[in-house]
Amino acid sequence: MKANPILLEVFKNKLSSVSEEMGVALNRTAFSPNIKERRDFSCAVFNNSGDMIAQAAHIPVHLGSMPLSVKEAIREYDFEPGDMVVLNDPFKGGTHLPDITIVAPVFIEGINKPVFYVANRAHHSDVGGMSSGSMPLATSIFQEGMIIPPLKLVKKGKLDKQLMSFFLNNVRTPYEREGDFLAQIMANMTGLRRMEELIAKYSLETVEFYSESLIDYSEKIMRKTILDIPDGEYFFKDYMDDDGIEAEKIKIAVKIIIKDDNAALDFSDTSQQVPGSINAVYAITLSAALYVFRSLVNENIPTNAGCLKPIKLITKKGSLIDAQFPSAVVGGNVETSQRVVDVILGALSDALKDKIPAASQGTMNNVAIGGFDIRTNKQFTYYETLAGGMGASIESHGESAVHSHMTNTLNTPIEALEYSYPFLVTEYSIRKSSGGIGKFCGGDGLVREIKLLSDAEITVLSERRKFAPYGLFGGENGKKGKNIIIKDSKVFDMPPKFNIKVKSGDILRIETPGGGGYGK
């Protein structure tokens, strides 16, 4: 049977609608601002072996890793109708502990095993561990929060209240967590209902056939995209500043082999995993690779298992980009993922001069501030990531002060920030001349300067403070980022990753990196 080009397009709309409607349900019912306002979640539909068919375009870092979570759940459990499995274990298909995935099987009458799966992943703003917000400068996964192996949270349609109670007793904001868990369950229910409707209307055979056709469709276009890259071996290496504990200048290296319509990415020459929390599990490296190749595709294709088929990843277990238990991994997701993108793009720049831009800021500039608000007599925790410059390309300057590559979350308005926290924002501007100079200049980073109005504890997890975002083909590097604390008019330069107690009146100033320039 050959796929009918009309039904192929119709099913593309139908299946993407399923994942988008799951996303809307999750967004609508979730409680925490992190999910609602910053939209840090993803939803997708999978076939009966756990291959992704359609994903709503949400967060790139979830791309490659969701299927690994679903496969792990399938491997460990025989699903029954009405079951849902929850997990966050980074060493079993997760990425870092705050990202919690819930998987649900689609059953139809007369068949005693699942015919499809739906799943969603959401970033919970606290999962326990050594610091509020669960983004600590840790040295082992046990400090980062509770580890959830695949567990049945819903059994035959009934929520396991004991398990839920156990979770809620291990986090700082149980009320918020409970709301978010229920929202994730609701999102899956939406997905299940929509898949059942689709099967009832078109028959299981047809839905299965067009699901596989959509995977083939994405594979076909991905292969054509890779075929357009000249055959050859391409190399690149770059460094992480440090791990915030003891390791410095940590190498990430890739060799990309393009042969016809296949790509192999060999990361064997990358440094060993480190004591600090910037270790990335395999799922993150896979997501970064998928993000880059998906960005090379001109068409608006479904992001699914087909995109990955022509791409092979070679990693050394126990290296920085294939970290093993029990290493700390929370920063791997937010920081190392960006550098993996940088090295893959750097390698491809030799092959695709007209498509690949210079390096973007290469960090998410994670800032967490916690303390006691003397205005309201309440505890507060604030977490945000800051945008920076994008790299220039063969045809234009890089964009300034925008999130790039593996993240796309929103900022908090200054007027919202000052209502909610004891802060006075003293500057929020584009960091002039921070983009690398070139024929086309890199985009500028930004400056965020906050004066504390209460005593507080600040944690910053950032990169590109020691190794600048690279320029390409004679373009200069972007300016490195800077972390600064100002106390009584005295300026202190801070390291890329730090935790410090500050007094009311002290100022935190973050200058984010510029993008690299392109050409002379």
Add this chain to the structure above:
Amino acid sequence: MEIVGVDTGGTFTDFIYKFEKGWGVHKLLSSPANPAESLLKGLNNVISGSNYKIVHGSTVATNAILERKGAYTAFITNKGFEDIIEIGRQNRTQLYNLNYKRNPQLVPKELRFGIDCRIDSQGSVVKEIDDSEIEYLLRVFEKIKPASIAVCFLFSYLNPKHELAVYEGLSSLDVPISLSHKILSEFREYERASTTIINAYVSPKMKRYIKNIIEETKGNELRIMQSNGGSISADVAMRESVRTILSGPAGGVVGAFEIGKTAGYTRLITFDMGGTSTDVALIDNALPLTFESQIADFPVKVPMIDIHTVGAGGGSIAYIDRGDSLKVGPESAGADPGPICYGKGENITVTDANLYLGRIVPEYFLGGNMVINKERIIPFFKSMAKKIGLTEIELAQGILDVANSSMEKAIRVISVEKGFDPREFTLFSFGGAGGMHAAFLAKLLHIPKVFIPKNPGILSAIGMLMADIIKDYSLTVMLDSQNTDYDSITRLFSDLDNQGVDDLKKEGIEDKDIIIEHYIDMRYFGQSYEIMVPFDENYQEAFHNLHEKNYGYCDRSKNTEIVNIRVRARGIPQKPEFDTLECSKKTIDHQAILDVKDVVFDSRFYKTKIINRDLLKCGNVIEGSAIIVEYSSTISIPPDCSAVVDKFGNIIIEIQGEE
């Protein structure tokens, strides 16, 4: 006194007007270079006396932004925050674009100015403004001569002192100055600044346009349609032009709401299919409002009718992509070259597919004034069908299926995704191409009825005549509702109430025709999004209930916050009453049947009656398959459906079967 509704669209300028005997409609080609030209020409054609009133929806403000032809505008804000309009919310709208570029700013860097002053979140002054800074700006502006100025300071809605000082200090320039606390008195600085800048950017152009019309029409009353579904006086529209962006589509939704209400339908999904795109909106007994609109990616936070647009229309181009999938749109053949059957185009469009299946009858398309070349499309269908291994009929049907599937998706976004079940609504179809798709779309969504109004081609102009005069006011108050009693909130409204009544009286509305509505935006403590709730004694309960409806849960034990208060002042104008048809028997008059032709439905030919809508009478039943033609639109009735004509001349299709 005569009354005229005028809607300026991209292609046509539509008129509906009252004269002695009843209502008349008129349509003529727009004159995009000078939109007033068509308006004045058309007025000349339809007006007989010298005393009349005009309600007008214009695209002047919208086009100024889309074409970037607004005023040379300067922006003033706090020092250190000049870039907030460029940083925006720091995200990108295309996830997988390695060379992502924002839309260039309306105010470039060199026209943004910072003043060293600051108000805090309590409204207290942290840093006072220094007059010498304003004097310096005055000298700079005398040199660079901006044509318009926008001012937005942090927390100005709590304390407008500094914005007012700048206004005073620069008044000698004789340049329009838009102050953010006047345009939008709400928190979130980026959205407020963006709205203020758009106002500054479009107002001078709008002012010239309106002044010209007033002069040419010798001072007859002119009202301008707003995007919130109400009209305002020409005077206000010149100062607050941002409120007129997207007023044309808003007119259509108001028209649907009013006409549906008259005919007994108050829950509607509106479906306006045009040449390049399709607009859909959901009416659940009230006009749908949103506070989160954008134009060219710039946020506009004034209230607007909530309309969702998808890039599929009659001119959308069909093609086969690299993965052998049939795509339709978003590229459109537009008006030039247009579909293949118009004689110039080389790409198959949705219109060509309708024609191929016989659902467009060339002799009656636009009253037979447009030459439709059916022969010309055949080789194009042959070659594309061969390329993908389908018959030509399968291809034509497939193009419609794919287009319908993206329009279905758009309707799901405004209904299913917001907790509404489309089966409880009626599909209200207007615009030229909608009638050919509405029945099939209703089948896909299990919508039981399709409503096609009389004169579907000029619905926006009708809506403008029917619209209330609406003034919206808001203020961010940020109150903990546990520590705030009902009476003290009520007192907060009184300033805005007085302003609303005053403003409506200035517009000539009498006290008895004024309705004041109170709303508050609320949220649970710690949330960062708000829900608008009608304000009365039961506002707390109303909030919990609405939260449950919108988001699936609520928690009555949790503290709530009142973020904004809103006043909507409505003046009810005298609304036109429409003529009713003579009632008749079920069978249609013989003369109404123009022809019988072969038309394809479900991949086979049906002998299909071609019916002249103008000769239908109330009570007539049209059994499918049928094609109903009129000057500005064509309606397909599938074989298993039937339609009935109501006393206002509206056609209601009863839907049977599913797609």
